[in-house]
Amino acid sequence: MLYTLCFILFAVGLFAVSTQKNIIKIIMGIEIMDLAVNLFLVMSGYRADGRTPILTREVSRPEWLAAAVDPFPQAMVLTSIVIGLGVLALLLVLALRLYGRYGTYDITKMRKLRG
Amino acid sequence: MSEIVRTVTRWIFAFIATYGVYLVAYGHLTPGGGFAGGVMLASGYVLLVLSRGAKEAEKSLGLRPAKALDSVGALLFLAIAVLGLVLGQGFFENFIQKSTPGEPLEILNAGIIPLCNIAIALKVMTSLFVVFVVMASVRFAGSGEELEYTSEEE
Amino acid sequence: MTSYLTFLLVFMIIAALAAVTMEDLLSAVISLGALGFAASIVFLMLKAPDVEIVKRIVEVLVLVLLVRATIRRDVETVSGTRDTFGMIAAAVLILLMSVFVIKVVGSLPEVGDSAMARNADAPSNHYLDKSLEETGAGNAVTGVLLDYRGYDTLGEATVLFAAVLGAVTLLRKRARRLPAGRAES
């Protein structure tokens, strides 16, 4: 059930990217898609009533091992979030420069390039 | 920005900075790590830029030193990786931990992990700071576009 | 637990739809912020504190960046959908997605049991088991990030370096020099 909600979020992002006219909305669509994939990854690593994968002195080792959540998707998501931030920064710089040149955020008005 | 905002940000920056350094230093023991600490410190500096404007924030961390620091951070991280290769144990080898395994759950016993944490935090902080100053200083006149961005003149 | 998660996820889908279809750009950006913070709460409930801290701060920075791009006197609101080509492409893609969702979601395991539990030889069991002795890091996530798969993090730092360098190059004042001496076109 939760995975379906992730796919729906991914589809909303995809819908935004492919139909919106406003550049900032397109960038937001990409942000939503990236977020949906990160959510799916962390969910695939979750263990029913699990514990954080951080071993501290309070908890005994065997009990922690039995309940600890999968650390590897969290590492993947950490990397993916920062990659998403990098891509967003670059896209926003392009959007700002395009706004400077065309005076609008409307992608259909920027038809300098023939199809 | 009004005077109140500027003084308040100066105080808050101190708390943010300590929290960021804590995240980096204890990255391998408690939640946090290079990324979290770096991003936290970056948000501290961004707060300064927003409250005091790009020109005045130059004093705390200028654009040019930030870019140099960024490349230095990246080179530091690459050096740690290649150092493993040079010491003959292979690329990205955790050579300190392998040779002198410290007593567990202490702060300075995770071999190259704290060093990598510091290099990553330095890099993330300066990168995000540079992006912010660059984007904050782009001015648009109504009609065309004149960039006040202080990049070096070609 | 899963009831809270479903509630938050439904809230996130509504926030996403609002962000996409709203007229005013600024309120769209704010609803995107709401989406991001709800996501960080979901990460917290899924027992991922590292990810939650980074996501929360990155969301703040994303919001500041996006507001920077939308706050301006002369930004006339532009919204509505693109020409027919965009609509057709969107329809095809969404159709592909829905067919896929119905087919696949049935066969996916329940959220509770993780891939690690089902595959005994999954590397994650090794990460949890041996991360303290082999890397000395109590926090298995940092152990994975910096020692077991440190090469990923090197790649990741380069991604950030490339993004920043790209942003700086695209915003330099003068990009081209006049062609020296060549025939003027």
Add this chain to the structure above:
Amino acid sequence: MELFPLFVAVPLGVAFLAALVPKRAARVADVLGNLGSLALVALVVLFYGRTGAVHVGGWAPPVGIVLVLDPLSWFILATVSAVTLAVTIYSIRYMDRYTGRGKYYALFFLMVTGMMGVVATGDLFNLYVFLEIASIASYALVAFGCESEELEASFRYAVLGSVASCFILFGIALLYSVFGTVNMAHLAAKIAALGGVTGSTTLTAGLVFFLAGFGLKAALVPFHAWLPDAHPSAPAPISAMLSGVLIKAIGVYALARIVFNVIGLTTTTSYVLMAMGTLSMLFGVLLAVIQWDFKRLLAYHSISQIGYVVLAIGLGTPLGIMGGLFHLLNHALFKSLLFLNAGAVEYSTGTRDLQKMGGLRNRLPVTANTSMVASMSIAGIPPFNGFFSKLIIIVACIEAHQWLFAALAVVVSIVTLASFIKVQKYVFMGSLGEKWKSLREVPVFMCAAMVLLALACLATAALVVPPVRDAVLRPAADVLAAGAEKVGMVLGGVK
């Protein structure tokens, strides 16, 4: 074998150093860049004929990341380094037109690092990270000149590229949620145990996501929209790199590695690949013939030639794969040469419109001759390398009883020939326009790069001769042809 990570560490170091170079010291950046590409070529020569795996950080494969060198990845690394060397020599003088030389070389070597990382790795998530590095660096490089159409082309390319990356990451997440590992060899062993793609619907879904994601990175037909805008507006050396190697290293190679070695080729996937290849071939060449902008014409030809490669590899037969890889190498060489020629013509005349040019042969002799060599080989004229690779592909199609695809391949080759005769006639033959009387040949470095590539084009024709072919091409093709079973040994040997 321990030095294999240098393939990624050297360009990375050059990139970080180049970013530190102040703007006054442009020549230092040039020297640094060329030293870097020379080092890469030396590494390729050093690692010829070796196979092996490097466990990064000393951890065994499923736990740690493994870097893999097998004949296929060596073949792609060699192609990338050859084109990189020619392009760095070319951009010494060409980039005088642009400011920010240090930043250019930094971004350029970041793109090369990304490609090298994608080709060398034996780990899916690692492949995604390095693919992201190459993509972000190429987004910034496409818009390097900050003109309106360059910014717009780069924005479209960046948006579609990010969508492709999300698809690829979703595919990796799907595979991870079922199999719990991202190491290619480990995954292949588990998928083979499960009985290939038909085993689980999630696997087919993952495959669909990969096809969509890597198809978009390789500009195959349903996803080719960004290429005709992005490649022409980039600076000439960058469009040479983009068309020559980028869409191959992160698009076609990654797709082939995953489809063949990880998931295993089934008849349906091979038909999908062949269909996409043929459509790209037809679409690309039909749109190319009507173009009057020199670089846009070359961009459309890139789409059609990539269609050839994907069609050949999609056949699945050993001969088909060998033809595909051979054409991949040839296309890398003559397409980057053609883009460098277009850059040289634009450098001297300032325009890209074919109608405005004419009779440049006697004013730009080196460019004209190298462009003749490249046009002949892309059109498939016998003595040149293009002919041999297309011949192998057509023979492979016939051998696999794909009569329709073989016929289409021949038709497309003829139309390509017609299109390039048009290019030669309008640009180099005919009477010299009075405006171009004062033209001088392009600077020596640019000529040297073009001559180097032209000689490489002629040399690769020798790859057809059996002894040379078995030394280089056949082992590379065998890696793919071996498919999923023999992959355990090949990809880092995890059992």
